[in-house]
Ligand SMILES: Cc1cc2nc3c(=O)[nH]c(=O)nc-3n(C[C@H](O)[C@H](O)[C@H](O)COP(=O)(O)O)c2cc1C
């Protein structure tokens with residue numbers, strides 16, 4: 001998958017590469033005093049050896065013909081324009097990132113989408129497996145088709161709850177789930193029943209599920225490949241978050257589409273419309289676009305109760 005070489009002309013034999021290696025015994029010191037890759041089977045292609053070598057003596061390339069070769073983001077020396085932005089600046093950047101639900105009628109440049117995807121591909125993943133596939137939708141007709149299938153799915157689900165008994169049952173379930181709220185159960189139930197009775201379960205057609213955004217990004221993972229299946233959903237969230245932050249840096253807005261994720265996981269038709277392989281698990285969905293919102297602040301968050309020990 002990855003071929004690595006060590007240029008002995010440049011190498012000083014410091015063995016930092018071996019120290020940082022994720023798995024012991026991938027690299028060992030040879031009798032000539034230089035490191036050697038002696039157990040390639042254990043290499044997870046994390047690239048730490050490449051990234052740490054002070055002499056830049058290690059080359060790290062994906063073998064042609066592999067999937068990775070098609071998607072790999074190139075490596076580069078670390079070069080900061082000046083130095084890291086201050087923590088407060090990074091804080092403001094992070095905290096002011098909003099899930100945008102109003103998008104301008106303006107297309108997103110392909111180069112920007114590519115940069116967002118590159119950021120996602122650079123996200124860490126369990127065992128560096130990078131078990132992710134990216135689907136990019138920019139065709140308005142396709143996005144509209146997906147949105148209409150999503151609506152159809154939720155309409156069918158919600159219609160199941162459109163009887164007085166189902167509404168009472170839903171109100172009770174929601175009330176039971178909120179037992180930590182400090183509000184007595186009967187009060188919770190009455191309030192929730194009022195909500196479910198008023199809710200329009202029959203048709204949600206006026207809701208714009210995909211918010212009029214110009215780009216829909218879907219991330220899946222292969223159910224049949226890899227050793228870290230239990231981590232992949234988390235890997236997808238990390239990748240998406242890298243993409244969201246890069247999008248913001250490029251002047252774009254974004255929002256996770258959790259409701260679409262639910263629908264994608266349940267409705268075969270949506271996967272078919274997206275041309276997603278049957279061996280792939282429906283993971284994350286998010287939209288990108290230019291914001292039609294003028295944010296003036298960021299809201300408080302809480303409760304925060306870290307348990308120091
Ligand atoms: C996994 C996940 C799924 C989400 N799904 C939706 C969604 O379907 N629709 C939506 O409008 N917002 C969605 N959001 C956005 C949340 O509502 C939002 O993060 C939260 O209200 C906090 O606002 P902020 O992201 O602007 O700080 C989702 C967020 C996450 C993390």
Ligand code: SF4
Nearest residue numbers: 011012014015017053
């Ligand atoms: S880190 Fe670089 S210089 Fe040091 S031993 Fe490894 S390859 Fe050689």
Ligand code: SF4
Nearest residue numbers: 021043044046047049
């Ligand atoms: S790529 Fe990672 S696992 Fe492979 S030899 Fe280098 S440091 Fe070790």
